[in-house]
Amino acid sequence: MNKTELFGYTPAETYRTAVAYFSMEYAIDQSLKIYAGGLGFLAGSHLRSAHHLQQNVIAIGLLWKYGYYDQVRDTSNHMVPMFMEKNYSFLKDIGVTFTVTVHQAPVYVRAYLLPPSTFNCAPLFLLTTDIPENDGLSRSITYRLYDSNEATRIAQSIVLGIGGATLLDILGLTPDVYHMNEGHAVALNFYLYDKFKNLEDVKKRVVFTTHTPEMAGNEAHSFALLDTMSFFYHLNGAQVRDLLQLSGDQFNYTVAALKFARKANGVSQLHAQVARQMWSNNAGICPIIAITNAQNEAYWADSQIGEALRAKNTGEFTTRKKILKRNLLGIVADQCGKLFREDVLTIVWARRFAGYKRAELLMEDWAGFVQLVSQTKFPVQLIWAGKPYPGDEIGKAQFNRLIDRTRDFANCAVLTGYELQLSATLKRGADVWLNTPRLYHEASGTSGMTAAMNGTVNVTIPDGWVPEFARDQINCFCIPTAPQHLTEAEKDQWENKALLEILNQHVLPMYYEKPEAWAKIVATAFEDICPAFDSDRLASQYYQDLYG
Known part of the structure; x- marks a missing residue:
């Protein structure tokens, strides 16, 4: 994973454990509009400090064509969302295009790199489906962060999780740890399960950060829809229920992440207490510790x-x-x-x-x-x-x-x-x-x-x-x-x-x-x-x- 010729970045000996960090959004710089709010602000500060400390971390995200949205005012001075195309000359096309399966069909994914020297952050790979090889529907997967269409949101998670894990394998990068920053990337675990054939071998490699005590903020979709969308990679819904000891019609991303991970963290002492209580009736979840969020003084102050x-x-x-x-x-x-x-x-x-x-x-x-x-x-x-x-x-x-x-x-x-x-x-x-x-x-x-x-x-x-x-x-x-x-x-x-x-x-x-x-x-x-x-x-x- 020490690919200095690719990253121009050499991790310190202190941080030998190789980490792949998955997040749906990153607030790195004003010019790179791929974030919505606090989750992205946190991820951005994390990557800045990982770079400063020379940690052995690379990050995976999605390249949003229209960002989250731009706030403009209408004729009555009210705010309305505006979606405008974004272009970034500072991203590096690394020459890697591959496919992931979405809705039982191949979708082409291209990878770009935000070099560490650009904004002094850990290496960040950004994936896009907005390329000529795809039809219009497939291209739209990476148009808007947190798209309101349910099927599109599911497809975004597939590209982030399964696509991100696939990219790492293509590049010959073998993380010791896969870190899911919130549950959006949970599909990567099905890729890892197919690779290692054993739940315990997946757990050895996966950790998870949960970010919200709001039940509505913990994403869930029906098993039937996820099955149709190819979310479970080479498994079907029945096999997933059996593997993770799940019941009911809804697949909850957070519950699944807590069952796939060896350890998880809440983002404050109080939140960790709330999270342990919130998910305590789910058998087989991992321990939830507290690692309180922080922000990068060098950037913000x-x-x-x-x-x-x-x-x-x-x-x-x-x-x-x-x-x-x-x-x-x-x-x-x-x-x-x-x-x-x-x-x-x-x-x-x-x-x-x-x-x-x-x-x-x-x-x-x-x-x-x-x-x-x-x-x-x-x-x-x-x-x-x-x-x-x-x-x-x-x-x-x-x-x-x-x-x-x-x-x-x-x-x-x-x-x-x-x-x-x-x-x-x-x-x-x-x-x-x-x-x-x-x-x-x-x-x-x-x-x-x-x-x-x-x-x-x-x-x-x-x-x-x-x-x-x-x-x-x-x-x-x-x-x-x-x-x-x-x-x-x-x-x-x-x-x-x-x-x-x-x-x-x-x-x-x-x-x-x-x-x-x-x-x-x-x-x-x-x-x-x-x-x-x-x-x-x-x-x-x-x-x-x-x-x-």
């Missing part, structure tokens, strides 16, 4: 902010933060025609749009929201950004409802184009990073990590990774959570009240009246984030606890 905070130079930090805030406020002016001020506390809520993340929690009590944004003693500015799934009509409606509800407030803005570049600008320019998921619904969440790396203070529900970091009013502000016996509507009302109280009684007065105390929280958060939540720790821990 503004270097001058980091230098100022490490030197405990408050003056330099303040000067740099104003420049970064000015960059953010320029985007607000450009997109929304609103002139925000550098001297006003700026709160940002920005992440993938999903119902449980509660983008509108601050508006649950509308009168309280209006009072917050209208008072002048402690002025505030609010920014929202994020991407709902393009087929999620409820999510898109929520995004556009935010635009409508904030239209008449000169100090509220909703931004489009939430990708790597805007995400970094928001985290560097904000004063407060707002995180409001329903408790036990956020597996990890990492945006608050990169916010803290840039001197932005978290105001957050203690979910996901947060309990491993948070010290209320020492390195962040924790939003108290409602009693669990309440209904979701009652919890939203309860936690909205708690959030408004924290903002009005603690955050705003401290920011404006106790700048030294605010600066201390900023500095403490930075110290607590780095290096504990830097992805170098994550990449090293994967080798130690999952790959070893």
Whole structure:
């Protein structure tokens, strides 16, 4: 697997275990639009740290012709998804084309390489079916990340899992470990089973990371459809049921991955506990440990902010933060025609749009929201950004409802184009990073990590990774959570009240009246984030606890 002539990359002796990492999305660089949200952000940081540490890791993904989607505005200023063709001159055609079977017919797959030197990440192979050898239907498999058509989604998993494993064999690369980053690549196990003829031999080589406690986020399809789609490689549905001791009509990707893997991990201590409980009634699943997500400081943190905070130079930090805030406020002016001020506390809520993340929690009590944004003693500015799934009509409606509800407030803005570049600008320019998921619904969440790396203070529900970091009013502000016996509507009302109280009684007065105390929280958060939540720790821990 040490193919320096192919990769221009030599792993360090410290990392002899050869790892093939499979993920449906990677957020490597703004120019390479093959990601949707947190899963891709995590994978991108992992590959950056694998490169920095010279780990023996190569990655497999898909080359999405139209990416996820681009956010544009219609004539009423509402966000609409737009699918535009992407072209990348920096990818290397390695001259390998092969076939995988999809729906009992051959589909041609071509492999491209993102060389490690391009963006300083571990070698990444990207597979496409959008080539002349295929008909129109087969070409469309790699058009859109997370395509809304069920059969297309299944075909994407086949190309990622079986196609990725096939490519490794063609190249003569023999991983010691196959790492599935989420369940999308689970079909690769059927390829490995056909190769090794024994479930235990597959388990020796496979590990798995599960990323969501949301049942809807754990993909499942009917055995009958998967059988028809050739998902099980050379097995049929009955043989798969017998092999994995499965029952029912639905094949759950996560359950199957937990049965094929020798070990799995949740992405925070809390999530690992939830995952063990969530899947405990399935016989034969592997142990689930915790490896908390992290992000790459070298990529995400503004270097001058980091230098100022490490030197405990408050003056330099303040000067740099104003420049970064000015960059953010320029985007607000450009997109929304609103002139925000550098001297006003700026709160940002920005992440993938999903119902449980509660983008509108601050508006649950509308009168309280209006009072917050209208008072002048402690002025505030609010920014929202994020991407709902393009087929999620409820999510898109929520995004556009935010635009409508904030239209008449000169100090509220909703931004489009939430990708790597805007995400970094928001985290560097904000004063407060707002995180409001329903408790036990956020597996990890990492945006608050990169916010803290840039001197932005978290105001957050203690979910996901947060309990491993948070010290209320020492390195962040924790939003108290409602009693669990309440209904979701009652919890939203309860936690909205708690959030408004924290903002009005603690955050705003401290920011404006106790700048030294605010600066201390900023500095403490930075110290607590780095290096504990830097992805170098994550990449090293994967080798130690999952790959070893």
